[in-house]
Amino acid sequence: MKGTVGELGEFGLIRELTSRLTSTPAVRLGPGDDAAVVSAPDRRVVASTDLLLEGRHFRRDWSTAYDVGRKAAAQNLADIAAMGAVPTALLLGLVVPADLPVTWATELMDGIRDECQVAGAAVVGGDVVRGDTITLAVTALGDLRNHDPVTRSGAQPGDVVAYTGWLGWSAAGHAVLSRGFRSPRAFVEAHRRPEPPYHAGPAAAGLGATAMTDVSDGLVADLGHIAEASKVRIDLRSGLIDVPTQMDDIGQAVGVDPLQWVLSGGEDHAIVATFPPDAKLPARWKVIGEVLNPSALPQVTVDGAPWTSTGWDHFGAQT
Amino acid sequence: MKGTVGELGEFGLIRELTSRLTSTPAVRLGPGDDAAVVSAPDRRVVASTDLLLEGRHFRRDWSTAYDVGRKAAAQNLADIAAMGAVPTALLLGLVVPADLPVTWATELMDGIRDECQVAGAAVVGGDVVRGDTITLAVTALGDLRNHDPVTRSGAQPGDVVAYTGWLGWSAAGHAVLSRGFRSPRAFVEAHRRPEPPYHAGPAAAGLGATAMTDVSDGLVADLGHIAEASKVRIDLRSGLIDVPTQMDDIGQAVGVDPLQWVLSGGEDHAIVATFPPDAKLPARWKVIGEVLNPSALPQVTVDGAPWTSTGWDHFGAQT
Known part of the structure; x- marks a missing residue:
């Protein structure tokens, strides 16, 4: 494996990252096409997006890439669970500096994949772009399994x-x-x-x-x-x-x-x-x-x- | 409206941005909760994520914020259409420098909203974070309306x-x-x-x-x-x-x-x-x-x- 993501190139990095992923029965079509296709048996899909930036949300000297991945996925999958839904899928937009070691990116992906597995979900797609600041844009999807979503607005006096x-x-x-x-x-x-x-x-x-x-x-x-x-x-x-x-x-x-x-x-x-x-x-x-x-x-x-x-x-x- | 997004603050900016949005019947729950809920009548959801960075994908001296928004949404909504699906929803992760004029962010949102309307979709959620480089992480969702997804892998000799x-x-x-x-x-x-x-x-x-x-x-x-x-x-x-x-x-x-x-x-x-x-x-x-x-x-x-x-x-x- 080449040393930096700049040396490996965009398509090489995407191959390297997607090769590590696992799937679930909910994934009808995974990474590699214009878009992914995910089961939504409830006829509604729950969706949430979060951004994580190096220096603001994580530090490379405090956390391993693997842990950053676990945490980034956890943060978004928890949003899905907090609606009362079961997480099904995750998409990752990843900004990486050209001098980032490829191993950092692959270990990040491993962490995201493993956290998805804990939650019962799978990574189904994403995008990789070169930039100055490591940035993760994580979108999670989930299924309500015939429950109404539990919002923030239903609390009643006496509860x-x-x-x-x-x-x-x-x-x-x-x-x-x-x-x-x-x-x-x-x-x-x-x-x-x-x-x-x-x-x-x-x-x-x-x-x-x-x-x-x-x-x-x-x-x-x-x-x-x-x-x-x-x-x-x-x-x-x-x-x-x-x-x-x-x-x-x-x-x-x-x-x-x-x-x-x-x-x-x-x-x-x-x-x-x-x-x-x-x-x-x-x-x-x-x-x-x-x-x-x-x-x-x-x-x-x-x-x-x-x-x-x-x-x-x-x-x-x-x- | 305050001058910069740093002066306005995160929650103020989110209020400013979400106040400009329109909805569609497919939006069961829009911005403001842990996650959005979107209709998926086909029991499958099509999803795609793209990143756009200032300097790499757009330039503020070449394009207005409104046009950047139109283009960012278009790019991702087109991915949904290219699967044979009808776009339904869009989520926006937005990284903004503290000194960015609020009007740039609101005009960007107007452009995203309007392009979504052209495609029949609506913005349902997102995240806003301060950072050095304007970055848009756009996730689009769509519905297949009982057609199988049209992938890249089905072309036959003679077609x-x-x-x-x-x-x-x-x-x-x-x-x-x-x-x-x-x-x-x-x-x-x-x-x-x-x-x-x-x-x-x-x-x-x-x-x-x-x-x-x-x-x-x-x-x-x-x-x-x-x-x-x-x-x-x-x-x-x-x-x-x-x-x-x-x-x-x-x-x-x-x-x-x-x-x-x-x-x-x-x-x-x-x-x-x-x-x-x-x-x-x-x-x-x-x-x-x-x-x-x-x-x-x-x-x-x-x-x-x-x-x-x-x-x-x-x-x-x-x-």
Whole structure:
């Protein structure tokens, strides 16, 4: 294999990347034609697009190409699951500098492929272009399996708020890495490679979820999107929110209240949903608050009081 | 409206962009949730992704933001049509520098929206991120309406080769612009804003097309993809290929054989297909060659002889 993607050329790189892919029965026509064809048995298709840029969303010195691939795919597949749908397919637009090692691109592809397999999906197409900044444009597709999509706008006063998956682990890992450390490994790994509970999205639709989203900007921020869309207030109970002991330890070491990671850390792609108060939730769902009528308070409160941390704004925030 | 996208912020820009969009009955859930939901009545969805970078695929001094939007959408919607499908939806990933005027982004969106309307589709979602290089990641979806997809691999010896749309106009316009001229306007306009014959893709599927693609890399290069996938040779007849008089004039002025633009110029997104020899083709389809058994000759020949020009390689070519 030639050393850089510039030496290999566009068509060579595309061959190299597509040769690594696996398929599923939902893939009617995979990469190599003008477009892919994917089964949509529900007669509706769920679709979401995300961009990831080097320096902004990942760093090559912090994450391997494989982990960047896992994370990029996870982020988008979680969006599909958060609608209550089963992920089926993924398309990848990839901007690569000419001097990028071919192995970086192939390991990225391996990570994307493997994360797709975890979610039951497959890479079906994409595009590769030379440019200055490594950029991934990921589009995921999914099937609703005859459930209505669970949007952000259906939360009702009286509903309970529950989540499943991980909260704050990626943020704690980021805090560790940004201070030059590489451990505790569990949190660093969580930052490098989130594990969204894909199965929980369609399951929540079956359990009667009234609103749902994945936690990508932070729990309070993402619940704010639900509260805004549903015209309700959401109150979280800090006593119901577990902070793992190890996360407490990191918090003490770096001087941060770990509850802040849990409430405002994104990128773990936990799934949070509102359910009618009589919903029978399996043990893996943890109830952490309730839906109230709107009031003069902020749309998301903790123990009835405003919570100060804000969500992520890609333009406002400092890199 | 604030001056730059950095001043407006991510959420402000997204609001500004989505407020300009229109919808169609196929859009079950548009922008604003974790993912969009689009009708897929055929139980299969056709999907394609393309990347466009400033400096590589467009120049702000050559094209307005509106035209860049039209072209970016057209390029991807044409891929859907070239499978024999009807475009339904489009998702846009957009990388913008913080100092980009908001009006550039909104005019881009207007162009994308309008081109979607021409094709019968609508923008249903996307992502916006700050970065150094304006980058568009466009994903289009489409519905096959109970036709099998027309791939690149079905061409049979004895088939005729026919196209509909425009060939070489964009390349002639590019030649004009790259020499500092702004006319003839018809060709400059064709370069800035291609007009793919969207309707012709599904129509060709109904006419029995055996293989099909849109002309994005150049006629010979794209027919090469069909010849390769179908394991055939394709021979074009130069006498059947019309070169408009005005294109001849430009060719003389700039010292280029205009047949080269017709045979190797991309980006007009004409649709070229192979049909059984007894297919009854409407007048808007122009027969320009035939499908033969493979031989020692190149997979695409012109008047039985090799054609020297090659397709576009994003890594090999000089910008």
